[in-house]
Amino acid sequence: ILFLTLSSFLILASVFLPRKNWLSETIPKQKFITVTEPLTGQLFFNDDMKQNILSSVILSAIKKAQSELKLAMYSINLTDVKDSLSKKFEEGTDVSVILHKGHQNLHRQFFQGRPPYPLLEIGDEWQGPHGDEMHHKFLLVDKKQLLTGSFNYTLYQELYDPSFLFQTKDPFLVKVFQKEWNRLKKNQRGTRKWRLSHYQPFAQKIVYTNGFFEVWWGPGFRQNSVKTRLLELIESAQKNIDIIIWRLNDRD
Numbered sequence: 569i570l571f572l573t574l575s576s577f578l579i580l581a582s583v584f585l586p587r588k589n590w591l592s593e594t595i596p597k598q599k600f601i602t603v604t605e606p607l608t609g610q611l612f613f614n615d616d617m618k619q620n621i622l623s624s625v626i627l628s629a630i631k632k633a634q635s636e637l638k639l640a641m642y643s644i645n646l647t648d649v650k651d652s653l654s655k656k657f658e659e660g661t662d663v664s665v666i667l668h669k670g671h672q673n674l675h676r677q678f679f680q681g682r683p684p685y686p687l688l689e690i691g692d693e694w695q696g697p698h699g700d701e702m703h704h705k706f707l708l709v710d711k712k713q714l715l716t717g718s719f720n721y722t723l724y725q726e727l728y729d730p731s732f733l734f735q736t737k738d739p740f741l742v743k744v745f746q747k748e749w750n751r752l753k754k755n756q757r758g759t760r761k762w763r764l765s766h767y768q769p770f771a772q773k774i775v776y777t778n779g780f781f782e783v784w785w786g787p788g789f790r791q792n793s794v795k796t797r798l799l800e801l802i803e804s805a806q807k808n809i810d811i812i813i814w815r816l817n818d819r820d
Contacts, residue, residue: 591762591767591768591769591789591792592789592792593789593790593791593792594790594791594792594796595770595791595792595793595796595797596768596770596792598768598770598772598773600772600773600774600775600780601740601772601773601774601775602775603740603774603775603776603777604777605776605777606776606777606778607736607738607774607776607778607779607781608736608737608738609734609735609736609737609738610625610734610735610736611732611733611734611735612625612732612733612734612735613730613731613732614719614725614726614727614729614730614731614732615730617727617728618727618728619727620726620727621726622719622726622731622733623646623648623649623721623726625715625733625735626649626707626715626721626733627648627649627652629707629709629713629715629735630649630652630653630656630707630709631652631656632709633656633661633709633710634661634710635661635662635710635711636661636662636663636664636708636709636710636711637653637656637661637662637663637664637707637708637709638664638707638708638746638749639653639663639664639665639666639706639707639708640665640666640702640704640705640706640707640748640749640752641665641666641667641668641704641705641707641720641721642667642668642671642701642702642703642704642705642720643668643671643674643720643721643722644667644675644678644720644721644722645674645678645721645722645723646721646722646723646726649721650678650679650682653665653682653685654682654683654685657683657685658683663685663686664685664686664687664688664753665679665685665686665687665688666687666688666689666690666702666704666749666752666753667687667688667689667690667702668689668690668691668701668702668703669689669690669691669692669702670691670692670701672689675689688752688753688755690702690752690755690757691757691758700757700758700759702752702757703786704748704752705717705718705719705720705721706745708742708745708746708749711742711746712737712739712742713735713736713737713742714734714735714736714737714738714741714742714745715733715734715735716733716734716745717731717732717733717734718731718732718812718814719731719732719733732812738774740772740774741774741781741783744771744772744783745783747771748771748785751764751767758787759787761785761787762787762789767785768792769784769785769786769787769788769789769792769793769794770782770784770792770794770797771783771784771785782797784797795818795820799820
């Protein structure tokens with residue numbers, strides 16, 4: 569009787585509970601935005617050791633914020649950035665921070681004594697090849713400016729680990745990253761994104777007069793992933809291929 573009761577419950581649950589948004593196994597045809605202007609922004613590199621190149625850009629953007637600052641960061645221990653966020657919050661700026669939960673011991677110690685602005689930790693508490701990591705590195709300023717790249721806001725990466733930072737006020741890119749922020753603040757990360765009807769790994773392609781820009785999110789689903797797209801671009805190359813990568817261990 570117990571078995572039949574549980575079976576009936578499972579059948580009812582499968583009917584009434586929302587189904588997963590099973591993504592296409594291949595990259596779907598993506599509508600792209602055509603812009604009649606060039607993409608503008610600045611690209612910074614900290615290729616000179618022991619220089620505060622990237623943090624100077626970040627601190628300047630934080631200082632100039634008028635209404636809100638939204639930070640999603642995998643790892644952070646730059647005291648100047650933390651202090652600047654606290655100061656802006658005390659001045660009335662809406663400050664919110666999302667961090668990777670796997671670094672919670674370090675982060676909680678680092679942010680101890682901060683003002684009471686929202687700080688959310690998401691992802692798995694453990695690190696590993698199958699872990700769920702919040703690996704983003706971006707800052708949104710006043711819903712008008714985006715700073716993103718490979719740079720974690722850490723002293724080691726600032727002084728010794730070559731990274732890049734892209735700063736732009738392009739409204740189309742800001743909008744795409746704002747949507748991802750909205751998912752993260754609801755803890756919609758990792759494979760949980762597959763349950764969202766609006767989620768696609770291929771978030772947006774924007775065609776400017778001076779080139780195009782694609783935004784991809786993880787996780788992908790089988791062939792519907794940024795890896796498939798990278799292989800397409802590599803195979804279609806006719807003159808040259810330039811890649812900047814931290815670690816490459818994919819045999820394909």
